[in-house]
Amino acid sequence: MGVAVSEGRLTSPVLSAEKVSKSFGPVQVLFHIDFELRPGEVHALIGENGAGKSTLMKTLSGYERPTGGRILLDGQEVQFVSGADAEDRGVVLIHQEFNLADQLSVEANIFLGREPRRGPFLDSSRMREEARALLAELETNVDPQTRVMHLPVSDKQMVEIAKALSRKARVLIMDEPTAVLTANESRTLFRQIERLKREGVAILYTSHKLEEVKEIADVVTVLRDGHHVVTAPTSELSVDDMARHMVGRELVDLYPEKAPQPAAETVLEVSGFSVLRYAEDVSFTLKRGEILGFAGLVGSGRTELMEGLVGLRPAHGEVKVHGEVVHIRSPKDAERRGVAYLTEDRKGRGLILNQEMRPNLTLFGLDRFCNIFIDRRREEEALDQATQRFDIRAPHRRIHVGHLSGGNQQKLLLAKTMVVEPDIVIIDEPTRGIDIGTKQQIYNFVEDLARQGKSCILVSSEMAEIIGLCHRVVVMRSGRVMGELSAGDINENNIVRHAMGLSHNGGGRHDARH
Amino acid sequence: MTLATSAARQPSPPARRRINFSALGPLLALALLIVIGMLLNPNFLSYGNLTNVLARSAFIGIIAVGMTFVITSGGLDLSVGSMAAFIAGTMIIVMNLLVPSLGASWLVVLCGLGTGLLLGALAGAVNGLLVTVGRIEAFIVTLGTMGIFRSLVTWLADGGTLSLDFTVREIYRPFYYGGIFGVAWPIIVFAIVAIIGEIVMRKTPFGRHCAAIGSNEQVARYSAVRVDLVRLSTYVLLGVLVGIATIMYVPRLGSASSSTGVLWELEAIAAVIIGGTVLKGGFGRVWGTVVGVLILSFIGNLLNLAALVSPYLNGAIQGVIIILAVMLQRERSAAK
Amino acid sequence: MRTLKLMAAATVAALLAAPGAANAQESATIGVSIPAATHGWTGGVNYHAQHAIDRLKAAYDNLEFVLATAGSPSEQVSDLEDMMATRNIDALVILPFESDPLTGPVKRVADEGKFVTVVDRGLAQDGIENLYVAGDNPGFGRVAGEYFRERMIDGGKIVVLRGIPTTIDNERVQAFEEAIDGSGIEIIGMEHGNWNRDDAFEVMQDFLSRFPEIDAVWASDDDMAMGVLEAVRQAGREGEMFIVGGAGMKQVIKGVMDGDETIPVNVLYPPAMIGTAIELTALRYVGQVPVEGRYILASPLITQENAEQYYYPDSPF
Structure with missing residues (x-):
């Protein structure tokens, strides 16, 4: 089925797959995949969620065994017994959810399982030196003795890479390495990728950011529904081509037509609002039927501000909902006022991964399903409605939520929040790490909400999303509002200038007239 | 089109009816024990023996039902055995003190019952508050209170045994030895507690919230669950149930000493885990706990009835069966 | 004379302990x-130890006492080390938790030149202690066995509840079995009740289900006897059997005094021996009557006739 293209690739592959298939029980997720990865090549693997990217990566790196076909390392068939076995042979996978021991120090993590020793004891001075050298190569200033739990996500990524480097990786496989990184951090990562490439390391990585793929990958392979669609040099494919291959149809405009201008009625008015250590003196208003964007760099305090608003963090300041001053001390208070918040961390804070969809769906609005006892039938009905309305695709109803793809998890999280029928929905990074098809569905959904007269706050680090959806945009930097943009002023240039602190009208209280 | 997506597009796939072995594991183990018991001693299923075993299961059983909620929500309580001893001791002292003024009457017994329930709720609240408001690990908190309650009862008893006034005891005695329609009170109370517990766990928001908190406290918090309140409630509930268990215990021997309730906490926790509740929280089932308690009691009963092995090895047999019961479940659920 | 009656020893001590008999003495720490206090009997030990100390302290200004209670053998070893290191004791009175683990540590105390009194449980090595005060464990079993033998001339079926598996328990049970050997008395069931009321209650319940006919129970301890009695009452089989416990718990002695049918006799194994030991040790520092050697307190049979002299209503045990 696939159209393998291999002109101009002269070196022989270091790692390859021949007709690899993989089934989980009755469900086949990979169908006869042919794939080659060469030294000194950056190879991007793209596809929608559930296309089989992660499974292919895990199969190549020993975490899963193929149910058909074979894997070749340096032209020889290999059967990796485990991920550790593959690592020993130079094939290292960096998971999207990092495999780091949170309580251990950075250096302990880097050398975990292969600690240098002096006699029976750990050689900690050597460990420290080598860790420092590795981290220096990566141009990060992470202290090797910090505990991993105290590091921001981007530094954890660097630790993972350092760990891989310490293992003398010849093949480095990265599952969405940039999903959690800021633009700057991504830039550093790309420099490292370039350097590793020059040293002859073969790099396979996935990303949903097609521009990024276009920029740094040499070769692209597209998967769809477990099938190989195309492999081609990046230079031969436009971003639109990639998206088309992924979806299997022409993509109409990613963003729906903007909802009509909001009504004049103000539903939420926040003034002089502060969240300890994270946000200071923030004021803004939200109108009925409006989509209000919150832009800014990662760490600019937007998430914490929203968490403060719904009572998840200690905060103070004046909040009026429908003109009435309210004191929201807990998410329950917020819910009673018709305000609901969708966390950015769907796996850690949004969903209970080891439970089924039904209890997850109804947890937030559980009292709506109770008389004295929980009415199981009403829950099941709600699940039917939610799977239809939000197009949640699951192999079966009783599946644990952790086994759903990221996109379906996000849709379930949306459905869960909508159970309480809020008037004001605060959505935090709704499309992080999910595929284009699902993104489009979520955009449509947000737009629909606005059309129905609900109001929406959209916190996003994806500029295009903010520009494509929002009526008005508040830009934050270091916990303060730097500016507010509306209608024609909403463009990348303006947002970036505010976010970087380059404009002059910033500095706290902002005139919220509209 | 792939299998995965085509199946998924069906809005409501038919629920697959399959026998769930991991759920039935403890029940099968119990059934096996009963069959072995029948073979070894014809008296095993006699009315007298069944009444004995069920009635003596009641203390641990009532406590274990409460423990199921605590463990399901990610907590632990090591203090229940000492708590029971402390409550028993205080109840006896209170009743003995009241005898001179009130005479040996039902009123005295009622005051004793009230003391037991109140003290249980209070002791549970102390544990719960230290865990939720004090933000101390449940293990440490209850390890601490375990020592405190145990010392208090030793101190109250002056190192010896507290005995209930003989006349009050005669009035109180039917609480353990009496019953209706030939079913002893402890068995009736245990059954009621278990049924209510099962319904609360499966059918009420409280039970659902316990499981949610035990699975992922953050998700629960972000989903508008009042995490601290639910946590605190589980400890208070457990405390009250310890109180109820103690109310059934005191009339049995009419005494309390520092050796009362020793190791009850571990038996209760073992019963909960044998029943299929997950030790680290997130999933609990009360009926499983009941089966776990019965398994533990029947093992002890069987070993006494049959004298199969050297009495020195009784503990080993119990240990093996506990580990086996849990292992069977794990194997099956892994194969699922 | 190898044995010395408890009462006699106590009398000697009391005489010497009378206030005014004390001359100005060098001070000593014991x-x-x-x-x-994990069960009734050790509860009694605690009570009598405290009692003896209070009495001696009130009588003699020159005596200091350090009382330590331990929950395990290793805890007890730590207690000894603390006493040596921080309190600089002159004499040690110890009721060892277990014989073997404490033999070495007590020997070190003796090697430092301290006066050592060992109570109840002997050490694993002879000649370490200066004074040994103990109950008679084989005697405890034998006296009970002899009573069974006398009372059940035609033989019969009995069940036995044993204590926590230890040497003490083994000695008692062995002597009991020897005493009834050849009498036609058959032990139809024997289980550990761990010197615990609740355990004994449950074990006895099961014995009652298992055996339609039981003529007597040797509960081998008064705590266990209380549990057994309750189980027998529940089954409504009080008339069928008699129960013999042991140790001298006040409720049981009271019952014997009042002529209880179900628990007709008791065998003494007095926790008060610790008080005797402390007093005998103190004699060394107040009376210039160095007492050394071995004092084995007999385990007499307590019957309705002699019960009164063993009855201490104020003791917790």
């Missing part, structure tokens, strides 16, 4: 190390 360490007392006993197991924590």
